[in-house]
Amino acid sequence: MEITKKIQGGDIRAASRLIRNLEDRIPEAKTTIKHLFPLTGRAHVIGITGSPGAGKSTLTDGLIDCFRKKGKTVGVLAVDPTSPFTGGAILGDRIRMQRHAEDPGVFVRSLATRGALGGLAKAVGDAIHVMDVLGKDIVIVETVGTGQQEVDIINHSHTVLVVLVPGMGDEIQAIKAGILEIADIFVVNKADREGSSKLSRELMAMLDMAPPSAFQGGWRPPIMKVENAFEPTGFQSALEGISDKIDEHYKHLVDKDIIGSRMRRKAVVELNEAIRASILEPVLLKLLGSGQMEGLIEKVMKKEIDPYTVAEDIAKRYLEGCL
Amino acid sequence: MYFAKEVLESSSKMRKRWEDEVKKLVSKWADQKPEAQWSTVSDLPIKRLYTPDDIKDMEFERDISYPGQYPYTRGNQVTGYRGKYWTFRMFSGMGDAATTNARWHMLLKEGQTGLSTAFDFPTLMGYDTDSPKARGECGKCGVAIDTLEDFLVLTKGVPLDKITTSMTINPPATALWAMYCAAAEIQGIPLSKIGGTIQNDMLKEFIAQKTLMCPPEPSVKLISDTVEFGTLHVPRWNTISISGYHIREAGSTAVQELAFTLRDGMEYVEDVLRRKKLDVDTFAPRLSFFFNSHIDFFEEICKMRAARRIWAKAMTERYKSKDERSWWMRFHTQTAGCSLTAQQPYNNVVRTATEALAAVLGGTQSLHTNSLDEVWCLPSDFAVQIALRTQQLIAEETGAANTIDPLAGSYFVEALTNEMEKQAWEYIHKIDDMGGMVAAIEKGFPQLEISDAAYKFQRQIDSGEKIMVGVNKYVSTEKESIPFLEIDDKIENEQIERLQAVRRKRDGKAAVKCLNDLKAACKKGENVMPYCIEAVKALCSVQEICDVYREVYGEYRDPGLY
């Protein structure tokens, strides 16, 4: 397929165009992804998550330097939230990485969450495949980190970095929200700020309390500190430490043969997403298109029927082919 | 207690009667716009009427006082403008040094009393004209200066001991000031005799103007070097012009301009104290400020009065300064570029005039008035003359200079001054709590406040809630065309040739040695100024000096918060 060849050949424009079509859910794009899928699996996918303001983009910008120095090519998928009011989005991560714009070994692509229905995970998951086939050694996925969708995206990664900042007040919540299970490396960013030691101690205590089974293959997530980004030398050397740790983690996955289970986790997520999209979207479309949805909504509002019974009925009719 | 009890009681009664009558009328004929929209351009709500009640808690000596007496609300100078008018100081620079020199002489001949230098973007950003980054920029928004040779052409025929010069330059300030010092030496003038200002205020670059080079820490260190050098060797020089103008132009409110500027000033004081261990009174008298004069007449006057009071309090209470010259907030003002319109440009003459008058009534020491065509291009001779005449007219014809701080005692002006001071202190304390201005900048606080204010204002213009005459009201369909000044594209090549000729003719070894000496000084933490002066005399270029800073201190990476 022509597009496949272009992407394999490193054609950024074709790749970005394809990602656009994936975001916009153009059917042809789905066909292309089917062709690309068997060619994927080479790239090391790194997920970076953390609250807004945690400094993820600045870290990503620095990590790009580190990986480029090691001779690796880098793709970045930077995700930002769509405004629920206007449907628009400020994709504000690129500005921090724009100095790499002329480096042919770096491809930064910004995406918006575009709201609901778990569609985000699907588009980003597919975009990772595109980056992979494009030949990027490293694919960094940078998400907003505020919801379950982000946890799903992270499941597409081999190595997950969770970025926390002292004094932001939400680090404990983030830890409680299941981030512990997915973090492979904790990064305490802006560690020169007050509260940094306390945060590290809390993380350490939390890890101490975790059962050994929580650490796959014995990998206990290290806590890495990064201080003031405006002090270039110290900052860059801290980032080099993190990029080395990322490489170390990947090696650990391979050596301990855990990479298979990560691939499995990713396959499970992708399959779930794909099935959900294939079933849920057409079903909803049908219900909306045929006008049934309005009636159902009315009934649920008036408490004439509960949503669970509705869903069971729809599922039954769908499976029997008579929706 | 500012008013006697009987006055307040009487006022209260009269006020009640007035309020009742207002209520009656307004219920029949509503006001032109809702109450909330009767505000300053910065959205400070303004009452229909101000009365003794609004200032009843004031104390004369504590809050208003006298000119030249703490807290300087009424001004620093005891003789006011009768002793000396504010300096007519027109910001100017265009094309190459020779063209700018000609404009300077023209302005001096037309009665300007101080010089002010506008540099082009390559110079402002520390690049030479032949840098690939400089393509297309040479001389377009100011004068192109690459080496001391250009600077000598720029200052040809200008008696540097008789006239003060301001230079709007930030990251490369050390280099350009070094050129000025070298030029003075060549004219046989000792450094103790030259006077002027370098803007040299990096904090506001990070917040607003964005001529950026090195990260905040080393930027502030370089500024401390200039303060120290000035204190020791160039006593008549203002080594920082702590600026609010650009903060306002970036879209801030008047209170934000006031607060961020003064807090920047405090940050510099603290840095010099910490780093150079100088006594505060050795350098503070030479700190100067630079404010915007925007279109809301009274808001600007009150802002300037509040600024003097805030600075005096900060110097005495925070820094225990003992010399009252340290307590004077001396400032230059520029009328607001962002208030000018491209549509019906002759209206800009009126805007500039009212803004200039506000600055005079606010007690500015020095003033630049914008030209009517600056929304389109650099000012033409015709337009800049009107701008200069505006100041002269105000000085000689309007009577504004007759008496000091004429609006003092006005219920409105004093109340608004108090309110602006109060709100500014809230911001200042907030920034204190964040750990200071550098910390606040790292958190993106002032930048985001400014972005929010700028967006809000634009929406208000779009919706018609705020009016810009000629833009969203009283619009004409006919286009008014005015003569535009054009900077010839070919001067870029001419400047490059001049620069390359300098490089060929200079003693290359000496130049390299000077740059290496400068680099060593940077690494050792020494004061860079003496090394800069040697470097410029060896005909090192602006970029060569700045590249040393970039190498030693690293380049700033803008966190890009918007």
Added chain:
Amino acid sequence: MADRKLRVMVAKPGLDGHDRGARVLARCFRDAGYEVIYTGCHQTPEQIVSAVVQEDVDLLGLSCLSGAHRYLYPAVTKLLKDKGVDDVTVIGGGIIPEQDFQLMYDAGLKAIFVPGATLESIITWINTNVKPRN
């Protein structure tokens, strides 16, 4: 369910750091329902064009207040052409005197917005003249 969003980029070529307009536009574009990327200041034409290609935008807005638009804007449009990017609409704003407008149009800009242009007029122009790419 296809939800074609307009992807736009706001870029500041050259050394000019006056970015009030660019930042206001970024927010405005978000509020108009676009996905907007702002490159930040101090971009070379090469950086801008590279970003345009990587982000697959429909519209590129250039902002320059230093007077260097005469060189910079045509430099950007020429580079886009050289890279075979022929389906991005380019518009410009800033301090641009009227006598330079034709030069800008000749270089390929489709519209110029000088100070005084309302946000609404810009959005209306974009909605009328630029569609999400097909």
